[in-house]
Amino acid sequence: MKKLLSMTTATVALMLTAQVAIAGPNTVAGPGADPSCFTPVSDNTTYFQWPGREGPYKIALVNGFIANDWRVQMIAVAKAYAAQPDVAADIEEFKVVSVGEDIAAQIAAANNFIDQGFDAIIINANNTAAFGSVVRKANEANVVVLSFDNVIDDPNQIAINVDQKGLGKSAGEFLLEQSGDGPAKFLHVRGPAGQPVDIARNEGFLEVIKESGRDVEVVDVVGNWAPGDGQKVTADAIAAGGVFDGIYVQGGSQGVATAMLDAGVFKAPISGETENAFRQLCNKAGLSCQSGGTGPAQSSVTIKTAIAALKGEVVPSEIALPTSISYAPFKEGVEMFPKLPGSFFAGNNFEACNIGFTAEEIASQTGENN
Structure with missing residues (x-):
């Protein structure tokens, strides 16, 4: 009996070992599918392949922070992409949840979607190092995990x-070039404390x-990536005697x-994001402006990647998206759009990925949970 128990235990251990060994994607040789869209970060990038499964698929987007226009538009564009007929044919259900800055709540939300049997979980992480357990659980359940923007620091998912x-x-570089050669004082209006993008x-x-x-x-203030917060902290910094x-x-x-112009104390060069209202204001006021970033539609590229991975296609573990940088004066209809809302972010079309949107498509969606 003892010998039989020993053999049974050994057999169970062997089975568990085999399960662990096959959990998650296989590491395979490149190149991957659609290399013009799924561009590897470097020549040393690892390639993944999950066993292909039949669609349509259940995909969840687990977002954290949402209190700014970029995040709202990022979700709206993701919904718009999932609703396009060619994409919708591959999606049985697309769920979005935003949890705020609570890391534990975001982890719980991701685990909940895994437990519900979703095929892929997309995460814009509140903390890069906190999702190792989520990735492990997903891989054991054969669920594809992808992260974007604030990416997860784990090699066993797609970033x-x-x-x-x-x-x-x-x-x-822009501010150094624009401010001459002598001593200088810069104001840095940062994002939410602890957010990986802000830190990088x-x-x-x-x-x-x-x-x-x-x-x-360098004087740091926290503007939370939000126009109202940014205006307030900038006005406070200038009122406190700041000349930048x-x-x-x-x-x-x-x-x-707006805060700088309203104060009327100085006109300094500004390096900002790709908000339409910022570019309009730079042109109107004749400011020296750099406007750069990547559009909220990177969420759509992540959905496209998830579908490819679920179909069993080879994809890089780290995918590089293009960065767009423009300088004032911004070209009307190309870099700045008078007929679109000021909250609109430029850079929503990724031609290499065959991803593009009309303003109406984006406007028809919201950043709310569904």
Whole structure:
């Protein structure tokens, strides 16, 4: 009996080991499917392949922070993409949930979708390091996990992003160039504390300034990537005696520019995001502006990637999205759109991925949970 129990235990252990071994995607050789769209970050990027399954698929988008226009439009564009006829044919259900800045709530939401049997979970993470258990659970359940924008720091999922640190570097280079050669004072209007994108952009911004060797003072305020918050903290900084030689705003750029113009103390070059209202204001006021980022439609690229992975196609584990940077004066109808809302972010079309939208498609959707 003891011998039989020992054999049974060994057999169970072997079965569990085999299950662990096959959990998650297989690592395979590239190139992957649709390389013009699913562009690997580098020549050393790993390629994944999940066993193909029959569609249509259940896909969930688990968002965290939503209190700005970019996040609202990101969700609206994701819904618009999922509703396009060719895409909708592959989707049985597309669910969106935003949980705020609560990391535990975002983890719980992702786990809940795994438990409900969703085929793929897309995450814009509140914390890059907190989702290892979610990835492991998903891989054990043969659920594809993808992250974008604020990507998960785990090698066993698909990460889709732009070079966020590079955007911070570009902002620093622009302000250094525009502010002359002597000592300078820059205002940095940052995103929510602890958000991975904010951290990466700040690192790039400070790195360029340090490497320049110039005497530059950087004053940090938190604008939460929101126009109202950005306007308030900028106005407060100026009212406290701040005269700045340049401003870097990660998001909510039109609010920051408005605060500077309303104060009437100085006109400094501004490096901001791709908000339509910011570009309109830069043109109207004749400001020296850099406007760069990546459009909210990266959520759509992530959905496209999820569908490819679920069909068993080979995809890179890390996908690089293009970054768009423009300079004032912005071209009407190309870089700035007078007939679209000021909250509209440019850069929603990814031609290499055959992803594009009309303003009406985006406007017909909301950023609400569904």
